Amino acid sequence: MKYDYHAIVIGAGSGGLVAAAGCASFGARVALVEGSHMGGDCLNAGCVPSKAFLRCAHAAAAARELARFGVTARVEGVDLEKTMARVASVIGEVAPRDSEERFRGLGVDVFRAAGSLLDAHTVKAGDKVITGKYIVIATGSEPLAPAIPGLDGVKYYTNRDIFTLKTLPKKLLVLGAGPIGLELGQAFRHLGSEVEILDRAIGLFGKDDPEVGPLMLEVLKKGGLVFHDGAKILGVEKSAAGITLKFEREGKALEATGDALLVALGRKPVTAGLGLEAAGVELNERGYIKTDARLRTTVPHIYACGDCTGPFLFTHSAGYQAGIIIRNIVLGLPAKVDYHNIAWTTYTRPEVAHVGLTEQEAAKAGLLRDKVLVPLAENDRAMAEEDRAGFLKFIVGPGGRLLGATLVGEKAGEMIGAASLAVTNRLKATAFASVVFSYPTEAEIFKTASYEYMKRGFKPWMKNIVKSLLLRDTAAGRKEE
Numbered sequence: 001m002k003y004d005y006h007a008i009v010i011g012a013g014s015g016g017l018v019a020a021a022g023c024a025s026f027g028a029r030v031a032l033v034e035g036s037h038m039g040g041d042c043l044n045a046g047c048v049p050s051k052a053f054l055r056c057a058h059a060a061a062a063a064r065e066l067a068r069f070g071v072t073a074r075v076e077g078v079d080l081e082k083t084m085a086r087v088a089s090v091i092g093e094v095a096p097r098d099s100e101e102r103f104r105g106l107g108v109d110v111f112r113a114a115g116s117l118l119d120a121h122t123v124k125a126g127d128k129v130i131t132g133k134y135i136v137i138a139t140g141s142e143p144l145a146p147a148i149p150g151l152d153g154v155k156y157y158t159n160r161d162i163f164t165l166k167t168l169p170k171k172l173l174v175l176g177a178g179p180i181g182l183e184l185g186q187a188f189r190h191l192g193s194e195v196e197i198l199d200r201a202i203g204l205f206g207k208d209d210p211e212v213g214p215l216m217l218e219v220l221k222k223g224g225l226v227f228h229d230g231a232k233i234l235g236v237e238k239s240a241a242g243i244t245l246k247f248e249r250e251g252k253a254l255e256a257t258g259d260a261l262l263v264a265l266g267r268k269p270v271t272a273g274l275g276l277e278a279a280g281v282e283l284n285e286r287g288y289i290k291t292d293a294r295l296r297t298t299v300p301h302i303y304a305c306g307d308c309t310g311p312f313l314f315t316h317s318a319g320y321q322a323g324i325i326i327r328n329i330v331l332g333l334p335a336k337v338d339y340h341n342i343a344w345t346t347y348t349r350p351e352v353a354h355v356g357l358t359e360q361e362a363a364k365a366g367l368l369r370d371k372v373l374v375p376l377a378e379n380d381r382a383m384a385e386e387d388r389a390g391f392l393k394f395i396v397g398p399g400g401r402l403l404g405a406t407l408v409g410e411k412a413g414e415m416i417g418a419a420s421l422a423v424t425n426r427l428k429a430t431a432f433a434s435v436v437f438s439y440p441t442e443a444e445i446f447k448t449a450s451y452e453y454m455k456r457g458f459k460p461w462m463k464n465i466v467k468s469l470l471l472r473d474t475a476a477g478r479k480e481e
Contacts, residue, residue, distance in 0.1 A: 001121075005031045007329060008123050008132035010115040010274070013040020015306030015318035016138030017098055022326040024107045031132065032103055033125045035114030039098035040140050041307075042315045043091060045160040050183060051347060052090040053163060056083045057187035058349050061223075068386065078191045080168045087163050117275035120299050124275075134301050134329045137281070137289060138318070139274065141267040141307035148175075149235035154243050156236075156261040159184070169193045169260035173245055175233065176264035177204055179346045182220070184262060186348050189224050196226040196256045198247055203229060205346070209358050209393055209406045211373065216352065216408070219389050228256065236261070269308040286310065293336040295325050303329065312342055341424040345413035350390050353416035356404030356423040362395050367403060370396040370456065372429065374449045376409050381440035387411070392445045394453060400428040411442055418446050429453045 009020045012034035020032040037044045066073045096102060100110045113126025121131050143158035145151065157165070159180050170193065174185045177199035189195040204220075204227075205212040221227065234246040234253075242259035269288045276283070282298040284290045289304040291297055297304050303325045306318035320337075327335035343355035362368040376382045376390035390409035397403040405419035422431050432450040437443050 003121065003131045003133045005029045005109070005130060005132040007031070007134045007136060008033065008115075008130060009136045009138060010034075010123065011040065011138035011140060011270075011306070011308075012038045012098070012103075012110075013138060013140045013306060013318070014042050014315040015140075015322045016040070016136065017103070018319045018322035019136045019138060019305065019325055020103060020108050021106055022322065023330050024103075026326075026330045028330050029109075030107070031109045031111060031123075031125075031130055033111045033113065033115035033123060035112070035126075038100055038103075039095060041142075041160070043094060043098050045163070047315055048091055048094050049087045049163045050159065050180075052087045053083065054183060054187050054347055054349075056086060057190040060192070061190040061349065065386075075192070078168055080191070081166045083191070084163055084165065114273070116273060117279040117281070117302075120279045120302065134303065135279075136322075136325055136329075137274065137297070137302065137304040137308060138306045138322070139270040139308045141269050141313055143263065144266040144268045145263055146265055148233050150237045151263070154236055154238055154261065156243075156263050158263050162262055165260070169258065171196070171241075171258035172260045172262060173243060173256055173258040174198070174262045174264060175245075176266065177201065177227065177229065178264060178266065181262065181264035182216075183347050184264070185225060186220060186223065190349075193260075194226075194258070195224070196228065196258065198228045198231045198233065198245060198256065200231060200233070201229060205352060207358070208352060208354055209395075210360070211391065211393065212352055212406060212408060215389065215391075216348065216350075219350065220348070228254070267307065267313060269310070271308060294328055294334060295321055295337060296328075312339070312344070314342070314344055317342055341420060343416055343420045345416065347413060350387065350408055350410045351412035352406070352408050353412035354404070354406045355416055355420045356402070357395055357397075358404060358406070359393075359395055362397060362403050367397040368395065369398055369400075370429075370453065372396065372449050372453045372456075374445055374452055376442070376445060379440075379442055379445050379448070381442045381444070382409065384440065385410075385442075387442065392449050394429050394449050396429045396453065400430060400453070400457075401426055402429045402431065407445075409442060415443055415446075418443060 006028040007023045008031045009016045010033045020030050024030045060075050063075050103110050111125035115123050115125045118124050172188045172193045172195045174181045174197040177197050185195045185197050203213045204217050232248040237244050241257045243261045245256045280299045282290045288310045289308050291304050291309050295303050305321035307313045324335045324337055327333040345353040372394040374392050377388040387410045393406045395404035402422045407416050430450050432446040
C-alpha cells in the first residue's frame with residue numbers, strides 16, 4: 001500500500017517535535033499534527049515559563065538575604081505584571097525553535113488541527129485525511145482537576161494559566177505538594193505572598209531518597225511556607241476573603257482561606273478524542289498508552305512517546321523516547337528504552353536532583369550494597385556562598401557500581417549531570433576520585449563522596465600494614481641521620 005507519509009506525528013510537544021525533526025532529517029516524509037500550541041506544555045505552560053518565573057522569585061529571595069553578606073538592601077515591591085511580561089518574553093525567545101515555520105523549513109508538513117485516528121494507518125487532521133506507514137502519538141498530559149466539591153464553582157489556576165496573573169495574591173492556597181506545587185508555592189512566597197500548601201500525602205518528596213523530605217520541609221517552613229500534609233480535602237467555596245478550603249487533618253475539621261487557588265494535584269495523559277479504539281491502541285490500568293520496550297503500542301506500527309505513555313513526565317525523557325522511535329521506524333534498528341539513567345530535578349531553592357535508583361528502589365531490587373552521604377555544608381565553596389542546606393548521596397550496588405545519586409543544593413540541577421555520566425556508563429562510585437576539579441567549586445563534593453566510599457573499603461588490616469610501613473620508614477630515616 002502506498003502511504004502519504006512515512007510517519008505521521010500527532011502532537012507538537014517535546015516528544016513529537018523531536019520525532020518529527022529526527023525522521024525528517026533522515027529524509028523521511030513526515031506530517032506533524034497539532035491542534036493547539038506548537039511546543040506543547042513545556043514551552044507554553046511548563047518548563048520554560050516556570051523557570052523564567054522562578055528566576056524572578058529567587059532573585060527577590062536573594063535580595064532579602066543580602067544582609068548576611070554585609071549589604072544593605074530591601075525589596076520595595078513586586079510588579080507582577082512586569083514579572084509575567086518577562087516570562088512571556090522568554091517564551092517568545094524560545095518559541096522559534098518549536099515554530100511551524102522552522103518545521104516546514106525542515107521539510108515537515110505541519111497540520112494545525114486536532115488529530116484523530118480513523119484506523120491504524122489513517123489520521124484525520126481537521127478537514128484533511130492523511131495516511132502514514134507509521135504513526136507516532138505524542139499528545140502529552142494535562143493538569144488533573146479531581147472531583148472536589150465546589151471546585152467548579154470557584155476561580156482556580158493550574159500551571160497552564162497561573163502565569164496570566166497580573167496582581168500578586170495576598171495569600172495563595174496550593175493544592176498539591178508535588179514539584180509544581182512546591183516550586184510555584186515557594187516562588188510566590190519569595191515574591192511576598194502568604195502561601196499555604198495542602199496535600200493528602202504525609203511528608204514531602206516521597207519518591208526521592210528518605211533524607212530529602214525532612215530537610216526540604218525544614219527549609220521551606222523556615223522560608224515561610226505553611227504546610228498541611230495528610231490532609232483530606234472536603235470542599236472548596238467562595239468566601240468574603242476569596243476562597244476557603246475545608247479539609248480534615250488528624251481527625252480535625254480545618255479551614256484555609258486565601259484570595260487565589262493553585263491546583264497542582266498531578267497530571268493525566270491526553271488521550272480523549274484520539275480515536276485510539278478505532279485503531280486498536282490500548283491504554284494501561286493508569287490510563288496511559290500501553291507501549292513495549294521499543295515504544296510500540298498494541299498496534300506494532302503505531303508508536304507513542306512522552307507524557308501520554310509515562311512512566312516519566314519529563315521533557316528530557318520525552319526527547320529520549322522520541323530518539324528510540326526514530327531508530328526503530330527510520331533506521332530499522334530494534335532499539336529499546338533503558339530508563340536506568342533518567343535524571344530529574346525539582347527546582348525549589350535549594351534544588352533537588354536525582355539520577356538512577358533511589359535507596360528504596362535499589363533495596364527492593366536486592367542491589368543495595370552501600371550508601372554514602374556527604375553534607376554540602378562541608379564543601380568550601382558552599383560555605384563561601386551560604387549554600388549549606390543540602391547533600392550528595394551515592395547509592396552503590398554490586399562491584400562498587402554507582403547505581404544512583406541524589407543531590408540537594410542551589411546548583412543541584414546543573415551538577416547532577418556528573419552523576420548522570422557515571423550512572424550511564426556504569427562507572428564505580430570511586431570514579432570521581434581521579435577527577436581534578438577546579439577549586440573551590442561545589443562540584444568537588446563528587447570527589448569527596450568517592451573518597452568517602454574508598455575509605456570504607458580500606459579494611460583495618462590494610463591500615464595496620466600501612467601504619468607499620470610508615471613506622472619502619474621513619475625508623476630507617478632516623479638511623480640514616
